[in-house]
Amino acid sequence: MSARITPMIRLFLVVALALGSFPTNVFASAKNPTTYTYLTISDADSLDPAYSYDTASHMIVLNLYEPLFQFDKTSTEKLIPLIASGVPSRENGGISPDGRTYTITIRKGVKFHDGTLLTPEDVKWSIQRFILIDRAAGPSSLLMEPLLGYASTRGDDGKLLPTVWEDVNRAVSVQGDKLILRLPKPYAPLLTILASWAPVLSKAWAGKNGDWDGTEQTWQKYNNPSKESSPFFERAMGSGPFKLDRWDRKTKEFILTRNDAYWRAPAKIKNVVIKGVNEFGTRKLMLQAGDADAIYADRPLLTQLQGIPGVKIIDDLPTVEMNPVVFFTYKINAVGNSFLGSGKLDGNGIPPEFFSDKDLRKAFAYSFDYKGFIADVMRGKGTQATGAIPKSLPGHNPNGKKYSLDKKKAEEHFRKAYGGKLWEQGFKFTIAFNTGNLPRQTVCQILKRNIEGLNPKFKIDVRAVEWPTFLDAYKASKLPIFVMGWNADYPDPHNFAFPLLHSKGDYPTTQRFKNPEFDRLVEEANAETAIAKRKVIYAKLQDLAYEEVPQLYIIDAVRYRTQRDWVKGWFHNPIFPDSPYGGYFYSLSKE
């Protein structure tokens, strides 16, 4: 019987060798020179530009559609016209002296992927549609706020506001070849928002495929829709440098093909494949084998990619994010809250208003080891943040005051807090972070170690919670301290100042922190269009944030990119979605 083993093994080897002998990975220079392959871990949500609010989807949208303007290569300030034929300004009369009317001439001769001509009516319809779709947790408010003056088409009762149609038609109209935008009040970041959101879709194609026809009678039907109901969910009809060949949701793969009728010179690369591969080992091997041209990798894994022949790591790339940030909840929701301990200042818990004491917040700020975090966790990459606005944006003050680890000062403020009672009684509470986020976890652990070392009566538990649990506690303001971050929607300081420091912003709402001076400065800076004046206001805001310490800003992070060295023409603009990993593929080539 044992004599039969050999033929079986022989058969297996023959089959394996026969299959293996086909040369899939034999390459001398650029493998698949007309195809650029990027491996990511993100899963796109929808290709409808009015629905998608995630980086993965937005990156695909950027390559299929075109907005009115685009950022000039690596700049986050200078715009170049795309669908518009020029960038409006006060100087050229495109922006009215009162800053409330924008007149934008639409470029002629641009064609959609089906060969039809793009018209000003398409632009108007696309912007109106972007606003009117207004899906829950979607991006519509980004344009609704500057153009309509409010953030939702629905009231608190969930019903549509009666004036929406009238307002949107007043705000967005067409005169000949010009698009006219009328704002209720000046809104400085409008052009940068238009460069990032509301790209132009084909109205005619949409109508033929069951989308909104642009009329008053039907728009309500398309408000807050289900994702899959949109014809733009998995198909596309834009004018961008690439056409959508297919979104294979089964294999998490997008295949884009070059738009040869593009109004600028066609892209150099013929196909772009964007594929979700969750396992880092597999991504690494595919990059190594030349089957991928660029991959996503977490920073701690970067060392595994160093030294691979033909693989290049480009580091120290700027970002438009503030992450991680430590948030203090000024009035913690004590109902059924296990994060608070006893709920009293008795050494076994904390009272709900614990972090409303400024000395306590300062003590925490002096207890964090900013330099150590950057050196050890971020491997020395990045610099300490000086405020809520990242350094890649105007309004960032590099000379702003910042905290540093100072245990003496920390103790001083702890002793002052609660009239000295805190130091005597001690405290105990829990800091939570969402599972799987190593930098956020380390932030919590550094705070715990340093603060507990000051007084044996100080106790901090660090708890990893799953995202659903985190969300539940976050929404209910149950977390005494939480660690999260913010990525820019558009490259303007207002996109950081408002959500982080205005009382109606996302985070202060949960922190239950309200300071009229913060609100005044944020609103004043947003209404001001002169950049020099805005910078002065943001500097004041930064000083105030240093003094009041509603949050701890830790790092102005940098990013990195891993790619094959045969990829040419790549550049990094931090506002491009998923850049530096993904981004804009128009300029890429392989040699």
Place this chain on the structure above:
Amino acid sequence: MLKFCVKRLAFLPFVMFGVTALLFACLQFLSPEMRASLYIKDPRQLSQLDAVIEKYGLRKPVYIQYGLWLKQVAHGELGYSETAKMPVAQAIKAFFPATFELTLIAFIPIMVIGVYFGVLSAVYKDRLIDHVSRFVAITGYSLPSFVLGLGLLMVFYGKLHWFPPGRYGLETDMLVHLDTFRHYTGLLTLDCLLNGEWTAFTDVAKRMVLPGATLLYISVALLLRITRSSMLEELSKDYVRTARAKGLPESVVIRKHALANALIPVVTLSSLLFIGLLGGVVITETVFDFPGIGRWGVQAAQQLDIPGVLGSTLLAAFLFVMANLASDLLYAVVDPRIRVG
């Protein structure tokens, strides 16, 4: 026999109802905010949490949500899976054939090798082949599948460039999505052959070698061990001694007498093994970037994608009942003393 089958199949809806009702009961413990986490992924969306809860009706009592879901099922719909980005029925149709194909490719060698070497080990107990088989089996059983999978990938893809990961390469991808490519069976290897696309077949087949080999190696151990111990038990029984005393050739004693009886626990185990593979082999699918049902099911569970979880659970329940039925029928084939019906 027919009556037996009908009776077992009639039981199926109750099993399915039971598992889904249980799942919904578990959901009682989750707040609407927790369930909204499926739709809120980015801090930029946090301010819209209430709007999301309202939109998806997450504040409704769970029994009402279950009722609505059952109503959908009655209309032939299983809901929409956020993690798969498609309706649940479509997701099952998309992911299941890949897993089924991989299962078939792995299961046949698992059975052949497991039973073959299990018998050999028993017959040549404490000889070299027995020691080698047991060593291989133990290492396979104790080796984490991601370690084995990545190891195989490093050697056979990273170094030798033989077997790439994924379902297919770009050229095959383009080809199988052409209107002219006919999906006769849903099994890609077979469909490539039936369409006469040899290059595409090679591409697809090559990509199944390593996941198939991983599944084979980690799954064959149990079968080999069970076959061996079952064979050893049978070989020590009186009827085997009698058969040998009658002067029957050893091969007949082993194949016709001992093996037939030793196969009953093997049949039970292999049906469970088959179900386990069909239910999806998450780690193998993840390491080899293979778009199977297991990867989707786990992702749905992790992200609280309730329709996705219900859909994959329903499929698992269906497969479990069917496999039990199949193993009951196989008992009768293996052992004529057992009758069903």
